[in-house]
Amino acid sequence: MRRISLLYAAAPDIRLLSVIVANSAPMIGILGFQTSTAALLLFYWLELGVLAIWGLIRALFAGTVPEVNFDQEVISTSTLKRYSRWRENHLTIPGTEIGIYYGTIPACICFVPLLTAVWLGFGGFVAGPVIVATDTTETPLWVITGALTVFIFEGGQTMINYFYTGGYQNTNALMPVKGVFWKGFVLSLVGLFIFIFAREFAEGKTASIETAASTAIVSSVLLCKFVIDLTGYYHSARDQSLTERI
Incomplete structure (x- = not known):
């Protein structure tokens, strides 16, 4: 039986610790150091934009062309073959194996308005x-x-772990943006619901809608963000095969 590297065995715990620290630090800052909640959410907003930008860059240079299923009774075999050849053609960056597959371009065009x-x-x-x-x-x-800092860190991760080590080769266009989209969607939906409830609460009172919703939004976002990051960690840990740890 082959021995599992201690480095890889400890890696998930390190990632889990980073998730816990990253989500605990804002709460400690708010409770212990009077960190501005508005500034914190503004940072989260900018962070989401940074993640979306680098997610789109990874999606554009994904090395696996997205699968497309067509009804062969409607489209002729020759048309399918021509379309398949078009999808699998790519523009290569000179001196590298990295390129942009034509088949990923329509997907990236669709991702831009969704992430925006x-x-x-x-x-x-x-x-x-x-x-x-x-x-x-x-x-x-x-x-x-x-x-x-997040922009530089994500850029470094993209250059090293995605391009240099060849991570893009087993990645399709959807994978880099899926997590960013769902995180932004869930947090925005939570904020919308709280804003709607706050409107009903503030109606006929001196408190503004924003004031009524502020505390609930901050608390909900911190909790939801922790749950989303924790779910993402366990999802990636589950998908990592045992052979990758050996």
């Missing part, structure tokens, strides 16, 4: 109401610095 919609939804239903409620006039420096 959830990004704007997060800004409108999550970050926006909290910023209005706190009457924030200045953006803390750590928000911009943090967003730039």
Whole structure:
């Protein structure tokens, strides 16, 4: 029986610890150091945009062409063959094996409005109401610095773990953007529901809708984000085969 590398055996625990720390730090900052909740959600909004940008870049250079099923009774065999050849053609970056398959371009075009919609939804239903409620006039420096750090980190991960090590070869266009989309969609939907309930609560009262929704939005987003990140960790750990750990 082959021995499992201690490095790979410990890796999931390290990733799990990073998820716990990353989601606990904002709560500690809010409770212990009076971190601005508006600034925190603004950072999350920028972070979501950064993840969407790098997700689209990974999707564009995915090495596996998305599967497309057609009714062969409607489309002739010759047409299917021509379309298959077109999908499997690609533009290669000189000096590398990395390229853009023609078949991934339509998928990426569809991903752009979907990711833009959830990004704007997060800004409108999550970050926006909290910023209005706190009457924030200045953006803390750590928000911009943090967003730039995430951008550089995600770029480095893309260059090293995706392109250099060949991770793109077993990736289709949907895989890099799926997690970003669902995270933005769920958080935006939670913010929308809370905003609707807050409208009913604030009706006829002196409190504004944003003020009524602010605390619930922040609490719900922190909880939902932790659950989403934890689910993503266990999903990736489950998909990682035993042979990859040996």
